Amino acid sequence: MLALGLWGLDRGGMWGDEGVTYLVGRRTVPQIWHLLHGVDAVHGLYYLLMHAVLAVHPGEVALRLPSVCGAAATAGLVAALGARLARPRVGLWAGLLYAITPLTGHYAQEGRSYAIVAAGVAGATLLLVRALEGRSWWPYGAVLAVTFLLHEFAVLVLCAHVLTLLAARVPRAVWAGWGRAAGVAVGILLPLAWVSQRQSGQVAWLRVPDRDTTERLARGFLAVTPTGVVFWISVLLILLGLGAGRLASVALPLLVVPPTILLTVSQFRPLFHERYVLYALAGAPLLVAAGADWLVGAVGRLRLGDLLHPENDLVVTRVTGATGEESHPRLVGALTSSHASVHGVDRTTGPARALPPRPSRSDTHRTPVSGRPAPRRTPFPLLALAGVLAVAVPFLHGLPAYRNDRLAAHRPENLAEVSALAGRELRPGDPVLFLPSFWRVTALAYPGPFAGVRDLALAESGARSGTLSGREVAPGELEAGLAGVDRVWIVAQSNLLPSRWVPGDPVDRVKLDVVDGEFARRRQYVSGRVKLALYIRRMPPQDMVVPAPEHKVMPAPVPPSPAHP
Known part of the structure; x- marks a missing residue:
């Protein structure tokens, strides 16, 4: 993601919104504070960040570097989510898919806050998962607060996180911890929301989203190419990924809930733009990667050798502590079982407690029920390499589009x-x-x-x-x-x-x-x-009409039309 973000970063010109970031970022802190009282309060924290960046080196590349770093951080966080919620190869594939999504690359090269907001939301989501495993809630609340101050529409991610908690069936104590952290973050946001409400005329140019708007958003979010075979394969893999249990309970609400809420509200008061919910895109590559992982497993189970000797598939997996790489649950209901609780609660004992460390490969023992040696599995590095190559194919297919996006003419x-x-x-x-x-x-x-x-x-x-x-x-x-x-x-x-x-x-x-x-x-x-x-x-009109020798009245000269040069 970092390499793609740096590719063509100096495209030879800023567009309007980037120009605003540049001129405001180069003002003094008192001047920026004075500006925020009348306009652009929603971007106040971002302007202060850019003030520090542009003080080091003012220029177009420096203007966009924070967005590049934000996109790279988001790709890494998506990979971390995939590895924690499923297995390492799912994280690898999800991170790479996020990196090559055209919409990600577009906003990675914008001198605006949206790529950084996406990093904040992905970080908060990872901290949510860690908190559900028994860690502290306050890092989650702190990251949320900073992200909300970067752009207030990021607050919609709380609705997605609520659905994740409902799917995990967490106890009352977990709800209390989440409520305190989220409440502090929202409380910090409220003064900004009150000020920005008075400046709502700045988004008066937005229009009510229609069916085409929703379709463009879906195509931009769900695949690395908006049409063709790659798109429909991505949609199919997302459907398969819905059965990924723990991962799906995190990724699906993140992908669907914020855009749906903003689209619905915008039917009454237009507020929707794809960049305001860019952070929701992180859910799509997670589901695609989970679907690909399921498909790889299904193909492995249908190998000819397994069909000839079905008893070789009867393998018992014993994992000490939390869910291991080889035995992650596929159903949301399994999150509450005694050996794999997403919220860190052992239902056999009642009180919540931190989950033990994730097992290493040495902790996982595979014992064939029949006493025969376990069938040989495809080595993980080979599968990971195959996944990387599968990601590279759609990227190479869309390479001309990636090049065009790095031209200044591709901006407004x-x-x-x-x-x-x-x-x-x-x-x-x-x-x-x-x-x-x-x-x-x-x-x-x-x-x-x-x-x-x-x-x-x-x-x-x-x-x-x-x-x-x-x-x-x-x-x-x-x-x-x-x-x-x-x-x-x-x-x-x-x-x-x-x-x-x-x-x-x-x-x-x-x-x-x-x-x-x-x-x-x-x-x-x-x-x-x-x-x-x-x-x-224009030439002044003639006040006097001079008759021609033939005693005919000549018309006054016609002034140049404003419609033609």
């Missing part, structure tokens, strides 16, 4: 490209407008090409005003300033001008009305959602 826009165009076209003193004002992030992320230009709407910088893109002048002042220019450069959302969109901000309304009504576009350069365009004031 490339601010570096727009800024480079501005550096070639703009001259010192040229008037510039940003429409809406958010796109001033282009000049803030790459200030060099915009040095010396006149920002007609800017009254106070974002750092001084506690805003993302700065405080702008009053509408009347802007209208007066536009009256004195004959040409203006616009950095705008690409679907604006002309547009039926009515901005909520009065200053943006003046920009749109004046430019659309009094200016005509001459040149335009588009990069995804953002464009750079030159607008020239």
Whole structure:
């Protein structure tokens, strides 16, 4: 995962949200604190983290390195979950599957918090399993609290963990320990949730998810390729993995519950985006790996030698203490048996106690009932190697898609490209407008090409005003300033001008009305959602009509259409 994350990390440009991370991360701590009172409180802890990172070396690679590390940590934690809940080869396969999932690689190279949040949720889930085996609950609560502060929608993982506890049929004492740890984490989150609720206008652009949204999410989560044979094999293996007992009781709620809750809530108040529930993806590779493990075992049991001598399959496995690698339970109900309790409770004695250490291979004795030597099994390293090769095949199949994802053109826009165009076209003193004002992030992320230009709407910088893109002048002042220019450069959302969109901000309304009504576009350069365009004031209409010699009235010159350069 680390290697895939570092591959093509410097793709030559930030997109809009990454530009926000960069410009906020480079502010001072008091300036960041001032900003969070009005906007982006939900990302406050992440901005402070990025402030420390960018203080060491400001740049695009440093901006994305925390996400790469977060994705690598998540892959390792997924592997640890698979090894603890099933066996080492399941963990190996699950970790590799997580690493090669395209959605994982995409957010591993984003200068945003989502890959780090996924690592926090995977870590909390592993700590949940450890706590159910008799360890302390407080590490679980501490990791949850930090993860919730990185992004508050991670709180939905608690609902998944509740289902895990219900499946394990834990006693009241375990519920009490979990409740204290989860309650402290939620209590720490509440002030942030209250502040971010007042800033909910930031997600007003989200729309009600439909069937296509759900299908895209499922295809992105369930397989390393969204269509074709590999996808359907992954779905089949997930269905087989549902019988993995202890593993399924952890992985299935993690995969299904957070996205389902957010999709349902978004039918009434749109809040859904796949990146907000990226952490749920960790459940899919665990189930795929468990299904593959079951399939390998089934094929092994159907070998020709076993069919000819069925008595060779009558093998008794004796394990001292907790469930060993060779005898993990397949049913959720088995979690409560005296030899394999996921919550560390011995039902034969009643009170909860810590499970003994997991047995080593030397603790597991295989004795054939018939007295014959046990049949030879496929060596574990060979099976693991076969699994790694099976993971490599879909990765190589999807290699062109992985390459494309590492291109700047694959992101919503490339601010570096727009800024480079501005550096070639703009001259010192040229008037510039940003429409809406958010796109001033282009000049803030790459200030060099915009040095010396006149920002007609800017009254106070974002750092001084506690805003993302700065405080702008009053509408009347802007209208007066536009009256004195004959040409203006616009950095705008690409679907604006002309547009039926009515901005909520009065200053943006003046920009749109004046430019659309009094200016005509001459040149335009588009990069995804953002464009750079030159607008020239239209020719004034002729007040006098001069008759031609033939005494026919000649029409006034038609001004250039704003729809054509």
